Amino acid sequence: MFRKYTVQLIxxxxxxxxxxxxxxxxxxxxxxxxxxxxxxxxxxxxxxxxVNGNMGEFSCGHAGFMCVGAYVSSLLGVLLFSKDKIxxxxxxxxxxxxxxxxxxxxxxxxxxxxxxxxxxxPSYKTRGDYLAIITIAANYIIISSIENLNVIGGSRGFMxxxxxxxxxxxxxxxxxxxxxxxVFTVATVWALRRYTSSTFGKGVAAICQDEVAAEIMSVNTxxxxxxxxxxSSGLAGIAGGLFAxxxxxxxxxxxxxLKSTEALVMVYLGGMGSLSGAVLSAILFTVLxxxxxxxxxxxxxxxxxxxxVLMQFRPExxxxxxxxxxxxxxxxxxxxxx
Amino acid sequence: MxxxxxxxxxxxxxxxxTQRFGGLVAVSNFSVTLGRNQxxxxxxxxxxxxxxxFNLISGFYQPSEGEIFINGTPTAGLKPHKVTSLxxxxxxxNIRLWNQMSVLDNIRVAQHGSLDYGFFGAMxxxxxxxxxEAKIEKEARELLExxxxxxxxxxxxxxxxxxxxxxxxxxxxLSEKPQLLLLDEPAAGxxxxxxxxxxxxxxxxxxxxxVTILLIEHHMDVVMELCSEIKVIDFGQTIAEGxxxxxxxxxxxxxxxxxxxxx
Numbered sequence: 001m002f003r004k005y006t007v008q009l010i011x012x013x014x015x016x017x018x019x020x021x022x023x024x025x026x027x028x029x030x031x032x033x034x035x036x037x038x039x040x041x042x043x044x045x046x047x048x049x050x051v052n053g054n055m056g057e058f059s060c061g062h063a064g065f066m067c068v069g070a071y072v073s074s075l076l077g078v079l080l081f082s083k084d085k086i087x088x089x090x091x092x093x094x095x096x097x098x099x100x101x102x103x104x105x106x107x108x109x110x111x112x113x114x115x116x117x118x119x120x121x122p123s124y125k126t127r128g129d130y131l132a133i134i135t136i137a138a139n140y141i142i143i144s145s146i147e148n149l150n151v152i153g154g155s156r157g158f159m160x161x162x163x164x165x166x167x168x169x170x171x172x173x174x175x176x177x178x179x180x181x182x183v184f185t186v187a188t189v190w191a192l193r194r195y196t197s198s199t200f201g202k203g204v205a206a207i208c209q210d211e212v213a214a215e216i217m218s219v220n221t222x223x224x225x226x227x228x229x230x231x232s233s234g235l236a237g238i239a240g241g242l243f244a245x246x247x248x249x250x251x252x253x254x255x256x257x258l259k260s261t262e263a264l265v266m267v268y269l270g271g272m273g274s275l276s277g278a279v280l281s282a283i284l285f286t287v288l289x290x291x292x293x294x295x296x297x298x299x300x301x302x303x304x305x306x307x308x309v310l311m312q313f314r315p316e317x318x319x320x321x322x323x324x325x326x327x328x329x330x331x332x333x334x335x336x337x338x
Numbered sequence: 339m340x341x342x343x344x345x346x347x348x349x350x351x352x353x354x355x356t357q358r359f360g361g362l363v364a365v366s367n368f369s370v371t372l373g374r375n376q377x378x379x380x381x382x383x384x385x386x387x388x389x390x391x392f393n394l395i396s397g398f399y400q401p402s403e404g405e406i407f408i409n410g411t412p413t414a415g416l417k418p419h420k421v422t423s424l425x426x427x428x429x430x431x432n433i434r435l436w437n438q439m440s441v442l443d444n445i446r447v448a449q450h451g452s453l454d455y456g457f458f459g460a461m462x463x464x465x466x467x468x469x470x471e472a473k474i475e476k477e478a479r480e481l482l483e484x485x486x487x488x489x490x491x492x493x494x495x496x497x498x499x500x501x502x503x504x505x506x507x508x509x510x511x512l513s514e515k516p517q518l519l520l521l522d523e524p525a526a527g528x529x530x531x532x533x534x535x536x537x538x539x540x541x542x543x544x545x546x547x548x549v550t551i552l553l554i555e556h557h558m559d560v561v562m563e564l565c566s567e568i569k570v571i572d573f574g575q576t577i578a579e580g581x582x583x584x585x586x587x588x589x590x591x592x593x594x595x596x597x598x599x600x601x
Contacts, residue, residue, distance in 0.1 A: 191461055198460035198467070199446045199453060199474055206436050206447045213434040216396055218422040218451030218514060227457050321438070 006335040015182045022175035032178060034290050036246050039181040040239045041282040043188045045266035046275060047235035052264070053273035053321070054196055055228055056208030058132040059119065061139030062236050062263045065112040067255035068142055069237025070244040073108030074161050075152060077245070080104070082163035086151065094167035101168060102180060105241040112237020113230040115142060120229035124222050127211075139260055146252040157251025161244055181242050188235050192275055193337060195231065204228050205273075236263075265307060270317050277319030284318075347410045348373055349425075349518050349550040350395065355404030357390055357574075364390045366574040368404070372518070377544050377551045379565035381558075381585075383594055387574040388554045389431055392520050395552075396428050397421035409517065423451040427516035429507045431523045431554075435495040441506060442491040445478040445513045452514075478513060485509050501532045505539065512547060519543075521553045525560050537563055562586070570594065 018035065021027045027035075044062065051059045079087045081097040092100070118138040123131055147155040168176045195201040203224040206214035215221045244250045262285075270281030288306075292299045310317075325332050350372040357365040365387045372378055380388050393399045395406060397418040406413045408424040416424075436444055459467040482488040487506060495503055504524055511519060524540065525533045537560055544551055544564075555561045561568060562582040570578040570585060572594040578585055585591055 194461055194463065195457075199449060199471060200455065200457065200460045202439065202443055202447045203450055205439055205443075209436040209438050210434050212398070213430070213436065214447070215418045216398065216422060216428060217448045217510065218419045219447065220417075220419050220450065222417075231457075 003334055004336050007337045010335075011186055015179070015186075018182060019175060019179055022178045032175070033246065034286060036177060036181045036242070038283055038286040039185040040243050040246070041262075041266060041286050042185050042279050043235055043239035043242070044263045045270065045278040045282040045285075046189055046192050047232045047239070048263045049267045049270070049273065049275065049278040050192055050196070050204070050228060050232045050235075052267050053271075053278070054204045054208060055225070057123065057127060058129070059135040059229075059232070060132055060257070060260050060264055061119070061135035061137070062233075063255040063257070063259035064135075064139035064142040065115055065233035065236040066240035066243065066259065067146065067250075067252060068115040068233075069105075069108035069112040069240030070250045070255065071108075071146060071152065071158065071240075072111040072237070073104045073241030074158055074244045074250055076107055077101070077104045077164045078158075078160040081167055082160055084160050094164075095171055097164050098168045098171045098176075101164070101176070102183075105180065105184065105238055105245075108241035109234045109238040112240065113234030115237075116230045116233030117226070118142075119233070120226045123225050123229065136257065136260075139255075139257060143252045143255060153251070155252060157249055157253075159249040161250075162248035165245060165248070177242075177246055181246070184238055184242060188238065189275065189279060191231075191235075196275070200224075208273075268317055269307070269310065271319035271321060272317065273321040274317070274319040274323055276324040277317055277322075281318055348407070349376075349409060350552070351407040351410075352395070353405045353407075355391075355394060355401045355406060357387075357394055357399060358402045363574050365394065365401075365571075368571070368574075368576060370569060372550050372552065374517075375544070375548060375550055376567065377540075377565050378553065379561040379568040380552060380554050380571065381556075381561055381568060382571040382577075385573075386571045388571060389522060390574075391571075392428060392522055392552075392554065395421075395518075395520060396426055419451065422514060422516075425515075425517035426520065427511035427514040427518075428520035429504075429511050429522055429524060431526060433503050433507055435503060435507060435510070437494060437496045439494070440492050441482065441487060441495060441498070442475070442478055444495060444506065444510055445481065446474055448510050448513050449474045449478075481509060481513050501528055501535075504528065504536070508539070508543070512543065512549075517550060519549050519551045521551060521555075523554050523556060525555060525557045533557055533560060536560070540564055 022032055044066065048059060048062045051057050078084050080092045080100065081090050081094045083089055118141065119135050122134045126134065152158050165176060196204065203214060203219040206219055207221055207224060211221060266281045266285050267278060269285060270277030288303065292302055295302060348371045350370065352368060352370045355365060355368045356363065368391060380391065382388050394401050397413055397416050397420065408421065408426055411424055413421050413424065436447065454470040455464060455467040479488060479491065482491055485505060487502065487509065490498060495506060498506065508521065508524060525536050528536060540551065541564060543549065553561065553565060565582060568580065568582055568585045569576060570591050577590040577594060578588040
């Protein structure tokens with residue numbers, strides 16, 4: 001019965017090691033931030049994979065929901081725990097930030113989930129290319145709304161999140177961002193795994209493979225679509241919240257269609273419908289971006305070129321629609337991930 | 339008390355149902371009453387409107403006119419998954435299994451109507467989730483064993499022989515514990531040996547599962563052998579109904595199938 005806890009054990013060890021290294025400052029700030037962006041990217045790609053891979057819809061406005069999450073959790077955090085020139089003194093004692101921080105991030109996720117309704121509701125009637133256009137529209141609606149809200153900085157952006165993190169570190173000195181990015185990344189992958197492996201969540205795959213048969217075979221397709229879109233965009237919102245607190249600054253420009261495309265690239269790189277593929281490709285993509293950084297502006301010539309090469313020689317992505325355990329069946333003997 | 343109401347009430351009652359698609363009248367003035375445990379055939383030439391009748395019963399279309407009652411409940415305005423939960427299950431003319439999930443998962447997903455848990459149950463693996471999933475898996479495996487598909491439980495449906503795919507679709511429909519089973523050309527594409535086996539299977543299902551069956555079929559021998567009652571439609575109109583013996587000699591049916599002898 002050891003294998004029941006292998007995954008937990010590995011994750012706790014890994015989390016512990018990273019936290020320790022960060023705490024002792026054995027790894028530099030740069031490496032640390034790459035690791036944190038890796039976490040954010042994993043959340044982005046796995047959550048988009050739920051819609052594009054598992055449900056077979058084509059969402060290309062994922063960054064819009066990330067933006068909602070980023071702004072809501074930033075505003076909430078600053079409003080509650082730090083002195084700000086717009087909001088004035090903090091509503092709560094900054095000492096409480098340490099307890100409420102995860103809730104602030106989750107609140108951003110919930111707000112993004114509701115923004116997901118922008119896509120979920122039209123999906124009852126449309127699908128495929130037409131829904132893809134709606135997702136782009138949703139992305140633009142969100143960004144433009146925020147750009148026009150001058151109260152929160154408009155297109156100049158919004159900052160002050162570092163103060164919240166500092167307030168947390170003042171109470172107990174730990175690399176809080178590293179810890180929370182790690183926790184939320186693990187929670188995301190776990191939640192998605194649980195969702196797609198349940199009979200309830202298998203309705204998503206049924207919709208992808210034959211929507212008519214799904215509806216007639218008692219699957220409430222509208223409900224499943226709503227929940228799936230809300231879950232996917234909610235997780236993107238959590239990624240956005242973490243992203244905002246890592247950088248300490250958000251502006252609507254960083255959540256434009258390019259950011260959505262990045263998420264799309266990660267999903268297709270990993271293989272449609274493969275959770276482990278989405279995780280691997282997010283890691284790979286983040287590392288690749290950093291390795292190619294010396295190329296500066298040419299980076300964006302080389303990376304798309306790599307994509308073209310990949311699509312030529314391995315159009316199904318790294319993993320296809322298989323999971324790690326399908327490729328290495330022996331692994332199943334060592335772990336159980338549910 | 340409840341058995342009394344269900345035994346006296348028809349499982350399916352259709353009153354004067356008409357379906358138009360633009361100017362085309364696909365089904366016109368169609369009425370039928372199916373009592374408990376009846377096995378009725380619905381036949382007619384190609385394009386007669388048989389599958390449209392099925393689509394109307396299963397809620398995929400809303401009839402332009404007329405009413406449908408399942409166990410006395412009107413289905414007007416209900417989405418297909420709601421109609422299914424009233425006790426209707428069906429198969430499709432062209433097999434519509436979910437081909438990228440295992441045989442077992444095909445049966446499991448069909449239990450969506452009777453899930454005891456929702457999204458949060460699945461997230462937090464609550465007691466009701468664990469119990470419900472265990473029950474679904476147990477029942478699905480039992481059902482597959484009854485139909486001798488248990489060895490293929492983890493295969494993809496596409497890897498199954500054509501006849502087995504047909505069978506699996508019927509099993510998937512049965513797994514929803516329907517009171518009314520709609521079979522849309524179950525013998526389509528089967529050779530005569532497989533078709534004979536299918537007849538035995540449907541016969542056996544009908545006796546064992548206490549289910550009312552409405553069957554669309556092109557193989558006349560299948561219909562004649564199975565059904566106690568047959569309804570014939572052509573161009574949406576009901577042209578004959580009765581026992582297999584009556585239908586075989588009905589002039590309107592002969593005309594519909596073989597044409598008029600006046601040239």
